[in-house]
Amino acid sequence: MRPDRSRFALGLDLGGTKVEACLVDGSRRVLARKRRPSEPGLGRERVVANVLELVAETAGGAPFEAVGMGAPGTYSAAADIMYGAPHTPLYEKPGLVSLLRSRLGAPLVVENDANCLALAEFFAQCHGRYSTVMAVILGTGMGSGLILGNRLHRGPNGNAGEIGHVSIDIDGRPCECGRRGCGEAYLSGPSLGRRYAERTGETLAPDRVFERFRAGDADARAVLDESCRIMGELFANCVNAFDLEAIVLGGGVSNIPLWYERVPPVMNKALFGVPGRDIPVLKAVLGDSAGVLGAAYLALREMRLMQF
Numbered sequence: 048m049r050p051d052r053s054r055f056a057l058g059l060d061l062g063g064t065k066v067e068a069c070l071v072d073g074s075r076r077v078l079a080r081k082r083r084p085s086e087p088g089l090g091r092e093r094v095v096a097n098v099l100e101l102v103a104e105t106a107g108g109a110p111f112e113a114v115g116m117g118a119p120g121t122y123s124a125a126a127d128i129m130y131g132a133p134h135t136p137l138y139e140k141p142g143l144v145s146l147l148r149s150r151l152g153a154p155l156v157v158e159n160d161a162n163c164l165a166l167a168e169f170f171a172q173c174h175g176r177y178s179t180v181m182a183v184i185l186g187t188g189m190g191s192g193l194i195l196g197n198r199l200h201r202g203p204n205g206n207a208g209e210i211g212h213v214s215i216d217i218d219g220r221p222c223e224c225g226r227r228g229c230g231e232a233y234l235s236g237p238s239l240g241r242r243y244a245e246r247t248g249e250t251l252a253p254d255r256v257f258e259r260f261r262a263g264d265a266d267a268r269a270v271l272d273e274s275c276r277i278m279g280e281l282f283a284n285c286v287n288a289f290d291l292e293a294i295v296l297g298g299g300v301s302n303i304p305l306w307y308e309r310v311p312p313v314m315n316k317a318l319f320g321v322p323g324r325d326i327p328v329l330k331a332v333l334g335d336s337a338g339v340l341g342a343a344y345l346a347l348r349e350m351r352l353m354q355f
């Protein structure tokens with residue numbers, strides 16, 4: 048597969064508040080990147096108009112051959128719905144993707160946004176070194192994308208990698224999904240904040256809880272100590288299930304340095320089977336551009352310029 052700088056693809060990252068686009072060439076070079084509000088509250092036509100204007104602006108006349116789009120939840124082509132995007136009701140109604148597809152003038156591939164992040168981070172820091180990797184997004188929720196044997200593993204429904212709803216305690220904290228003890232109920236940004244608030248009456252963002260930890264605050268220490276143990280056990284469950292070689296951590300809560308020092312020892316101690324493994328937890332390197340870049344890779348795969 049030879050990189051080709053004369054062919055172009057577009058990546059889109061459709062979120063609840065903004066949509067982002069990037070233009071790449073066949074050698075994966077990013078040529079332009081832009082964003083604007085997505086405005087789902089104003090209806091389907093408005094979202095599609097916003098996306099199309101952004102696409103035209105970002106492409107700048109380049110003849111892109113395919114478009115990849117990352118979106119919250121799991122897109123079902125049969126129902127034309129993104130399941131599991133509860134914060135954006137419009138995306139859970141049928142019709143948005145098919146309308147966009149009919150107006151784009153190029154093939155459109157839709158994928159879960161965590162899978163897009165996983166793809167981009169995999170090619171940025173794992174490809175050639177590790178073949179079997181899980182990339183976790185920890186922010187307002189907790190999701191992940193799985194690359195198994197150098198292939199993106201979506202599952203038959205595109206629903207694989209919902210690590211945020213793997214339970215580590217059947218009698219544990221209630222989760223928004225209706226179950227108890229899910230990873231998301233402890234480790235998402237809002238959950239971390241809530242656990243600190245239950246001890247202190249003060250609601251803080253995760254970064255601030257970490258600042259308190261560094262300043263010697265006992266409640267912050269208790270919350271983050273427990274979080275490292277929970278994350279380590281949860282990641283060990285995933286390594287045991289998929290024989291992962293590395294875990295990449297991204298999203299707003301991934302900036303806490305503690306995760307990279309304290310989670311791997313807990314995880315590696317909890318592994319079953321082959322001894323002596325030292326699985327790393329790697330910090331995502333692409334920042335908030337990972338999603339849109341991974342979406343562009345979907346388009347490059349559609350054009351047979353990438354394989355995964």
Ligand SMILES: [Zn+2]
Binds near residue numbers: 222
């Ligand atoms: Zn859950």
